[in-house]
Amino acid sequence: AQTVTQSQPEMSVQEAETVTLSCTYDTSESNYYLFWYKQPPSRQMILVIRQEAYKQQNATENRFSVNFQKAAKSFSLKISDSQLGDTAMYFCAFKLGSAGNTPLVFGKGTRLSVIA
Amino acid sequence: GAVVSQHPSRVICKSGTSVKIECRSLDFQATTMFWYRQFPKQSLMLMATSNEGSKATYEQGVEKDKFLINHASLTLSTLTVTSAHPEDSSFYICSAGGVSTDTQYFGPGTRLTVL
Numbered sequence: 001a002q003t004v005t006q007s008q009p010e011m012s013v014q015e016a017e018t019v020t021l022s023c024t025y026d027t028s029e030s031n032y033y034l035f036w037y038k039q040p041p042s043r044q045m046i047l048v049i050r051q052e053a054y055k056q057q058n059a060t061e062n063r064f065s066v067n068f069q070k071a072a073k074s075f076s077l078k079i080s081d082s083q084l085g086d087t088a089m090y091f092c093a094f095k096l097g098s099a100g101n102t103p104l105v106f107g108k109g110t111r112l113s114v115i116a
Numbered sequence: 117g118a119v120v121s122q123h124p125s126r127v128i129c130k131s132g133t134s135v136k137i138e139c140r141s142l143d144f145q146a147t148t149m150f151w152y153r154q155f156p157k158q159s160l161m162l163m164a165t166s167n168e169g170s171k172a173t174y175e176q177g178v179e180k181d182k183f184l185i186n187h188a189s190l191t192l193s194t195l196t197v198t199s200a201h202p203e204d205s206s207f208y209i210c211s212a213g214g215v216s217t218d219t220q221y222f223g224p225g226t227r228l229t230v231l
Contacts, residue, residue: 033218043154043207045222052218091159100213100220101148101167106159 002027004094006107013082014115020067021077021110023092030054033095034068034075035104040088048090051075052098082114118144120212122223129200130231137195137226139210146212149193150220151185154207166193200230 003026013019025034036048051059051068058066063080079086092107119142129135139149147168152160164180166172166187174180182204184196193212197204207227211220 035219037222042224043209044224045160045209045211047219047221050219095218095220098218099215100217101215102213103150103162103165104160104211104220105162108159 002029002032002094002096002105004092004105004107006092006110008110009108010111010113012113012115013079015082015084017082018078018080019082019112021079021090021092021112023075023077023107025073025075025092025094027073027094027096029096031097033098034066035093035095036064036066036075036077037091037093037106038086038088039091039109040085045091049077079112084114084116086112087114088112118142118212118217118221120146120210120221120223122210122226124226125224126227126229128229128231131201132199134196134198135200135228137197137208137210137228139193139195139212139223141191141212141221144212144217144221145190145214146193147190147214148212149187150211150213151183151193151195152209152211154209154225156207160209163195197228200228202230204228205230 034051038046093104151163164172164174172185187193209225210223213220
């Protein structure tokens with residue numbers, strides 16, 4: 001079975017600074033996707049960024065980027081120029097295969113607070 | 117991204133009653149829908165996976181007779197909590213996916229409180 005581990009229950013960062021959230025996973029499969037989801041106080045799950053395992057290039061979405069280390073099974077999220085609106089729970093998630101019909105396996109989450 | 121709605125957003129019911137939660141995929145055909153449960157300050161726990169026109173697949177420890185899932189169309193899945201008890205109080209979230217997309221899209225969630 002696949003597992004996802006987020007070792008940082010809580011983190012804080014000053015506004016405009018950069019923060020990195022850690023995530024490791026365990027799988028014996030080669031075809032999978034990795035995701036970072038954000039859950040603000042509204043509790044709506046929002047997709048931040050995704051990475052296909054077969055792509056070596058790290059995904060980026062504006063201020064968000066990942067450091068995908070496949071051999072180490074590591075998938076960290078870097079948030080640059082942190083904004084107050086980035087305050088939320090962040091969940092790392094794993095999905096087998098490329099289609100959307102397989103379930104996500106979530107880590108326990110990291111609560112990020114951006115401080116003014 | 118695609119839009120998924122959930123209704124109701126919040127429900128309070130008496131112990132022993134049944135509650136139905138609807139999850140709708142508004143702008144794409146969701147061949148698969150997932151139901152998650154989230155306790156306060158915890159992560160999402162997968163309850164079941166439902167494929168359109170088929171019986172749902174429940175995760176270990178989830179009572180299928182208590183949490184009835186129906187996925188009769190490509191745009192609608194329902195979760196019915198039968199004979200609800202206070203321990204069923206939680207935040208329930210659905211997500212929609214399909215073979216044509218690599219991403220799941222989440223509904224806004226339903227907060228269930230059983231008195």
